Structures are given as structure tokens and as C-alpha cells.
Amino acid sequence: MKKIFTYDQLKEIAKETKAELFDKGGFNPGLMKTRKKPRTSEEIDILYERAMERAKRYKPYYDENNKLVLPYFVFLIH
Amino acid sequence: MKKNFKKILSIEDPVKRRAMFVAIFSKEIVRRGGKPPIVVGGEAVELYTQGSYTTGDIDIKAPLEVTKSVLKEWGFNKKGRTWFNKDLDIYIDWLGASLDEGEEAEKRIVTLKVAKGLEIKVISIEDLMIDRLNAAKWWGDVDSLMWARVLLGVQKTFGDEIDLKYLKQRAREEGVTDFLSKALR
Numbered sequence: 001m002k003k004i005f006t007y008d009q010l011k012e013i014a015k016e017t018k019a020e021l022f023d024k025g026g027f028n029p030g031l032m033k034t035r036k037k038p039r040t041s042e043e044i045d046i047l048y049e050r051a052m053e054r055a056k057r058y059k060p061y062y063d064e065n066n067k068l069v070l071p072y073f074v075f076l077i078h
Numbered sequence: 079m080k081k082n083f084k085k086i087l088s089i090e091d092p093v094k095r096r097a098m099f100v101a102i103f104s105k106e107i108v109r110r111g112g113k114p115p116i117v118v119g120g121e122a123v124e125l126y127t128q129g130s131y132t133t134g135d136i137d138i139k140a141p142l143e144v145t146k147s148v149l150k151e152w153g154f155n156k157k158g159r160t161w162f163n164k165d166l167d168i169y170i171d172w173l174g175a176s177l178d179e180g181e182e183a184e185k186r187i188v189t190l191k192v193a194k195g196l197e198i199k200v201i202s203i204e205d206l207m208i209d210r211l212n213a214a215k216w217w218g219d220v221d222s223l224m225w226a227r228v229l230l231g232v233q234k235t236f237g238d239e240i241d242l243k244y245l246k247q248r249a250r251e252e253g254v255t256d257f258l259s260k261a262l263r
Contacts, residue, residue, distance in 0.1 A: 054128055
């Protein structure tokens with residue numbers, strides 16, 4: 001019988017596995033940042049367009065104290 | 079702190095969770111008399127692109143002693159230069175106390191406001207572009223040139239002109255003028 005996991009269970013498993021691998025030296029979050037596999041120019045264009053669309057959707061602005069506000073990160077804390 | 083941890087853990091989106099963590103962490107560092115941490119590298123790209131780019135860790139420049147004491151108290155463990163907290167699923171790469179780029183880069187740091195009383199200091203877009211161009215040229219990261227172009231576009235969306243003179247000077251210093259030309263094309 002197939003075991004079915006919920007999203008929360010999978011999230012927890014991933015977190016545990018990542019921490020375990022990191023502890024054993026098999027996972028380095030810093031090294032994940034370098035991509036060596038080439039991309040086609042179409043792929044690069046799509047990624048660029050997506051990022052720019054997001055920047056337009058969540059248009060950054062300066063507040064009255066000249067602090068930058070990035071709407072995606074505005075948290076409502078009470 | 080328990081209240082803050084609960085707040086961080088309640089955020090499902092890891093991009094937002096990391097941002098919230100940095101903001102609360104920065105506030106705590108300042109409360110204890112330290113200089114506010116500066117976000118650099120991938121986390122800075124993640125912030126400026128509002129999650130279009132995602133990173134695995136948080137690269138920071140921060141005063142060592144106070145950083146160590148806060149992270150230890152908050153249940154982080156250290157391996158090499160990376161601190162991690164399994165429950166929060168947050169990895170912090172401590173890269174030194176101040177920017178390697180020097181005084182001028184320190185003056186250009188940008189303050190992001192994420193909530194009332196919560197701020198994040200981030201390396202300037204120009205210096206971050208140079209960081210990405212270095213990654214493209216010297217580390218062979220195939221996406222970094224595109225992210226440098228995205229940063230340029232992001233800067234335009236908030237109405238700031240890129241400081242071309244500074245950018246070109248930094249590119250010369252780092253030996254990435256060829257990649258800067260590609261990014262500006």
C-alpha cells in the first residue's frame with residue numbers, strides 16, 4: 001500500500017533531512033547558489049521577464065524617511 | 079524571543095520567513111549595542127527581487143561577538159562559518175564584520191523597511207551587481223549575469239538612477255568590465 005504524505009509532513013521531512021545532511025557535511029546551502037548547467041537564451045529571457053514582472057507587480061518605493069519599501073515583504077505586526 | 083520565533087515559524091513562504099528573521103535579528107543586534115547586520119550575496123538578491131531569486135542561506139556582515147551570543151541564545155548551532163537552526167530552517171553564513179567593498183560601499187547601504195520598527199540593511203544595488211558579475215565571470219555561475227540585469231531593472235522601478243560612474247569604477251577594480259558591458263547592453 002502506497003504511503004501518502006501530507007504537505008506538512010513532507011516539509012518536516014525535508015527540513016530534518018537538510019539539517020542531517022548539513023551536519024554530516026553533505027549539504028552546503030552556500031554552494032547551492034552556483035549554477036553550472038547552461039541555460040538557453042529563451043530560458044534566460046523567461047527568468048528575466050518573470051523577475052521584472054514581479055518587480056512591477058510589487059513596485060518598490062521610498063517612504064517619507066527615505067527607507068525602501070518592498071511591498072512583498074511588508075508584514076503587518078500587531 | 080519565543081513570541082518572535084512563533085511569528086517567524088508561522089510564515090509559510092521561506093523567502094518571507096528569511097526576511098522576517100533578518101529583520102528581527104537585526105533589531106536584536108542593535109538592541110544589544112551592535113552595528114546592524116548588512117545583508118549581502120544571495121539573500122540581498124532575494125530581497126531586492128522580492129523572491130524571484132531564492133537562496134539557501136542568509137549571507138551577512140555583522141559584528142562577531144554580539145552575533146554569536148544572539149544566535150547561540152536562539153538555539154543556532156555552528157558548523158564552519160555557517161550557523162543553523164533546524165526548527166526555523168534557517169542557515170546563516172557569517173562573512174565578516176564589515177563590507178569587503180570598503181567605506182564607499184558602507185555609505186551606500188540601503189535600509190529596507192519591512193514593518194513598523196523592523197528594518198533590514200542591505201548592500202547597494204551597484205555593489206550587489208558587481209558581486210553577481212564576479213559570480214558570473216570568476217565562479218562560472220550561468221545565471222548571475224541575468225540577475226545583474228534584473229537588479230538594474232529593479233533599481234529603475236523605484237525611480238533611482240544607477241550610479242554608472244561608481245559601477246564602472248568598481249567593475250574595473252574587480253576586473254569585470256567585460257561582464258558589466260554585457261549587463262548594460
